[in-house]
Amino acid sequence: MINRSLARGFFLAAVALFFGLGALRYPIGRMDHAGAGMFPLMISVLLGIVALATIVRGIVAGGPPMTFTIKNIGLIIAALCAFSLVSRFVNMSVGIVVMVFISTAAGSSYSWKRNLAISAGLLAIAFAFQKFLGLNLPLL
Known part of the structure; x- marks a missing residue:
């Protein structure tokens, strides 16, 4: 049975290969x-x-088995959809907070204090992208 570390390694390898092959076109x-x-x-x-390194670790050290929880997948998809809708009709700052609060419900523990800290960090990054990189983000 495939474990989480092994699956993570294969996924990272696929992403690296996809972008690496795409880079060769330039x-x-x-x-x-x-x-x-x-x-x-x-x-x-x-x-x-x-x-x-992740694949080798997954083979040598093993890890927890790979499982899928439909509820968690649905929560993550709902969080992304909520972010998109709230960003479009309100603003992106509120969309980020809504996305964090919905998506963290898929985890093993829920803490509104941690959610506020994550939201503040993501908002700081978004404002830095807007101010320092000149991206046109509808944050306010």
Whole structure:
């Protein structure tokens, strides 16, 4: 039976392979003059190394078995849909908070204090993206 560590490793490997192969469509360039494909290729290689280490850990150390809970999958999908709808009709700041409070109900323990801390951290990141990177995010 496949365990969570092994499944996580295979998923990371698939993501690394997908983006690594996509990066090869762009010019790589050289280390002193990088092309458009250099950064995604480097990140894919690093992610592939992490994936390989995770797969080895899953084989050697094992881990808890892989299980699927329909309720948790539904909660995560509902959180993403709620984020999209609230962001569209209210604003993204409220959407982030709603998403956090719904999605954390899928976990093993629920803490509104932790949810507020996670929401504050995500809002800080969103405001940093808006202010420092100039992204047009409807936060307020």
